[in-house]
Amino acid sequence: MTKFLSFKSILTFILIAITGFLYSKDGVITTSVVATALIFGLPLALAAMVGIMCERTGIVNIGIEGTLLFSSFIGFFVASSTNNGVFGIFSAITAGVVTGLFLAFMSISWKMDQIIAGTIINILATGLTSFLYTQGRMAPTTTPIDIPFFSSIPFFGQVLFMHGPLVYFGLVVIFALYVALYHTSWGLRSRAVGEHPGSADTAGVSVFRLRYLNVALAGAVGGLAGAYLSLELVGSWDRGFTAGKGFTALALMIFGRWNPMGALAAAMFFGLTQAITNQLMFSDVAHIPEQFVNMLPYVLTIVVLAISAGKVRPPAAEGLQYEKEKA
Amino acid sequence: MNKRITAGAAAFALAALGFALSPASAAVKTADESSCGTAGAFCVGVVTDTGKVDDKSFNQAAWEGAKAGASKAGGFSKYIESLDSKDYAANIDLFASKKYNVIVTVGFLMADATVAAAAKYPDIKFIGVDQFNGTTAANFSGLIFDEDKGGFIVGYLAGYLTKSGKTAAIAGGPSTIPPVRKYIEGFANGVAYAAKEQKKKLAKASTVYYTGANAFNDPVWGATTAKQYLSQGYDVIFAAGGRTGNGGLAAIAKKKGAFCIGVDLDQWLTLPEAHGCLVTSAEKRLVAGVSSLVGQIKGGTFKGGNFVGTVGASPYHDLASKVPAAVQKKVSATLKKLIDGSLPTGVKQ
Numbered sequence: 001m002t003k004f005l006s007f008k009s010i011l012t013f014i015l016i017a018i019t020g021f022l023y024s025k026d027g028v029i030t031t032s033v034v035a036t037a038l039i040f041g042l043p044l045a046l047a048a049m050v051g052i053m054c055e056r057t058g059i060v061n062i063g064i065e066g067t068l069l070f071s072s073f074i075g076f077f078v079a080s081s082t083n084n085g086v087f088g089i090f091s092a093i094t095a096g097v098v099t100g101l102f103l104a105f106m107s108i109s110w111k112m113d114q115i116i117a118g119t120i121i122n123i124l125a126t127g128l129t130s131f132l133y134t135q136g137r138m139a140p141t142t143t144p145i146d147i148p149f150f151s152s153i154p155f156f157g158q159v160l161f162m163h164g165p166l167v168y169f170g171l172v173v174i175f176a177l178y179v180a181l182y183h184t185s186w187g188l189r190s191r192a193v194g195e196h197p198g199s200a201d202t203a204g205v206s207v208f209r210l211r212y213l214n215v216a217l218a219g220a221v222g223g224l225a226g227a228y229l230s231l232e233l234v235g236s237w238d239r240g241f242t243a244g245k246g247f248t249a250l251a252l253m254i255f256g257r258w259n260p261m262g263a264l265a266a267a268m269f270f271g272l273t274q275a276i277t278n279q280l281m282f283s284d285v286a287h288i289p290e291q292f293v294n295m296l297p298y299v300l301t302i303v304v305l306a307i308s309a310g311k312v313r314p315p316a317a318e319g320l321q322y323e324k325e326k327a
Numbered sequence: 328m329n330k331r332i333t334a335g336a337a338a339f340a341l342a343a344l345g346f347a348l349s350p351a352s353a354a355v356k357t358a359d360e361s362s363c364g365t366a367g368a369f370c371v372g373v374v375t376d377t378g379k380v381d382d383k384s385f386n387q388a389a390w391e392g393a394k395a396g397a398s399k400a401g402g403f404s405k406y407i408e409s410l411d412s413k414d415y416a417a418n419i420d421l422f423a424s425k426k427y428n429v430i431v432t433v434g435f436l437m438a439d440a441t442v443a444a445a446a447k448y449p450d451i452k453f454i455g456v457d458q459f460n461g462t463t464a465a466n467f468s469g470l471i472f473d474e475d476k477g478g479f480i481v482g483y484l485a486g487y488l489t490k491s492g493k494t495a496a497i498a499g500g501p502s503t504i505p506p507v508r509k510y511i512e513g514f515a516n517g518v519a520y521a522a523k524e525q526k527k528k529l530a531k532a533s534t535v536y537y538t539g540a541n542a543f544n545d546p547v548w549g550a551t552t553a554k555q556y557l558s559q560g561y562d563v564i565f566a567a568g569g570r571t572g573n574g575g576l577a578a579i580a581k582k583k584g585a586f587c588i589g590v591d592l593d594q595w596l597t598l599p600e601a602h603g604c605l606v607t608s609a610e611k612r613l614v615a616g617v618s619s620l621v622g623q624i625k626g627g628t629f630k631g632g633n634f635v636g637t638v639g640a641s642p643y644h645d646l647a648s649k650v651p652a653a654v655q656k657k658v659s660a661t662l663k664k665l666i667d668g669s670l671p672t673g674v675k676q
Contacts, residue, residue, distance in 0.1 A: 036558070039554060135381050233551065234547060235578060236546060236550075236600045240541075290501060290502060
């Protein structure tokens with residue numbers, strides 16, 4: 001643990017030092033790159049939260065991709081039909097809850113293999129959205145809100161305080177989830193259910209109910225991520241829109257050790273490497289083949305993971321069915 | 328047990344990244360397919376690459392061209408959407424087994440599969456949209472375009488429209504795909520040519536290529552990359568590449584004062600979310616190209632080799648008022664010079 005902590009602080013220090021140095025060289029580009037890291041990373045971080053909330057209570061969720069795809073679709077098309085963005089966002093969140101409940105239903109009530117249950121969600125979401133999709137639609141999208149005073153701070157203003165409303169909301173959700181998971185009785189119970197449902201049950205926690213609740217809530221967070229993608233980031237929807245973001249999020253969840261802050265950091269790191277990759281090509285600094293440059297996010301993530309991860313341990317009861325009196 | 332599940336989950340996640348999860352193939356019938364292969368029947372089949380047939384871009388144009396050509400010839404047409412690049416050959420075989428007269432394959436990525444199929448089925452004519460035909464097969468014609476000219480002309484316009492002097496091109500695929508590279512390099516040279524003509528010092532157009540696993544199919548990457556450019560003051564951006572490009576166009580449309588340029592088709596007609604910025608599109612007249620090749624086959628004048636279609640810049644539509652009349656005139660004059668070859672684009676073929 002101490003090794004991890006020291007590595008983490010060293011890495012943070014190096015990142016800050018590099019950022020400061022680059023900022024002194026070219027403020028506009030450095031600010032833009034770091035701001036882009038947040039734009040790239042936030043949906044991944046939110047999607048990773050879906051995985052964390054499910055797996056912490058013992059449900060493996062392979063269907064994050066499906067949740068993102070389905071909710072981004074519903075959000076966009078409801079916003080488009082009603083011409084109301086807020087309505088679209090709420091519909092996306094509802095759609096996320098629906099996929100969450102469906103997963104819970106299959107894996108808790110029907111006691112299906114959870115990997116298969118998640119895969120069903122992915123396949124269903126792809127099929128349904130592709131079937132229902134009609135081209136040439138427009139939807140109202142969120143507009144960026146510059147937070148007074150804070151947005152005029154150099155560097156930090158553009159990086160943190162000049163985004164659309166869902167970025168702020170998403171960040172709040174992630175921090176709230178962190179606090180809830182480690183500092184509330186709900187969090188303690190959830191983690192207990194994910195580690196040893198038998199003991200939690202003995203202590204009077206309803207394993208089924210809590211698992212249902214958490215998987216549904218996770219779906220809501222996934223819906224938020226979907227709404228962010230279609231109604232704030234892109235402002236459009238197309239078949240196969242999410243292009244594997246939900247699977248990247250699963251990897252980031254493990255990278256972040258099933259901890260919301262860890263996953264957020266992992267997602268931001270991944271987003272940063274993406275933005276840097278882009279910038280290397282934008283600025284044409286070196287004539288490196290773009291395939292090589294594009295490997296960077298993945299290679300760097302693997303390197304950092306290899307150094308920092310140490311022992312990664314998933315929740316003990318993850319993926320296992322819980323049956324009363326048998327555990 | 329747990330570890331195994333996690334490892335399994337991670338492996339699955341990684342594996343799944345490689346696939347574009349796609350729905351079952353759809354097909355449209357305008358007549359009965361069973362008559363294909365009988366005397367007098369004329370059947371045209373289109374096999375898309377992993378994009379969809381209503382992708383507002385490439386596959387759609389090829390399909391529309393095939394439909395138009397077939398209906399002019401009194402034939403019937405049908406398409407198969409490929410779910411995965413592994414399915415190209417199987418989908419071609421499907422049309423061949425039903426004795427189609429013409430099979431249109433869409434996109435550079437299908438070139439190898441098409442060459443193989445043309446050798447395997449000498450009685451069927453193949454049209455390879457956006458595929459350079461390097462073979463001598465008499466039953467296969469590549470429909471190619473001078474993308475460098477299309478990119479050059481919109482780059483030239485960009486050079487006149489930019490206020491910040493910073494122009495950029497976002498490619499939805501890697502530069503190893505020749506049409507992608509030619510568009511992007513043509514754009515950069517067009518900007519440089521406009522700068523020279525105006526005796527202005529414009530920055531060299533910045534370019535970025537996507538090389539991930541979802542080439543032409545990652546609108547989120549397109550949008551994010553466009554935003555990164557916008558935040559650095561780039562004000563005319565060419566977003567070229569299927570749905571990746573479309574995502575970029577939609578994101579740019581939300582920024583006031585920025586121009587975006589579409590690709591392959593007149594995207595004004597198909598992408599309303601880009602209306603805020605879409606000044607023109609580097610257009611391949613794909614529909615005309617495919618339908619005239621289909622007509623050649625019907626009329627018996629079809630030759631193998633390659634057929635060069637025409638390129639151009641799409642109408643300015645609602646943004647015409649933002650393009651000064653003098654510039655509009657210069658653009659059409661320059662386009663003429665590009666097409667007749669008197670103005671070289673300087674892009675390696």
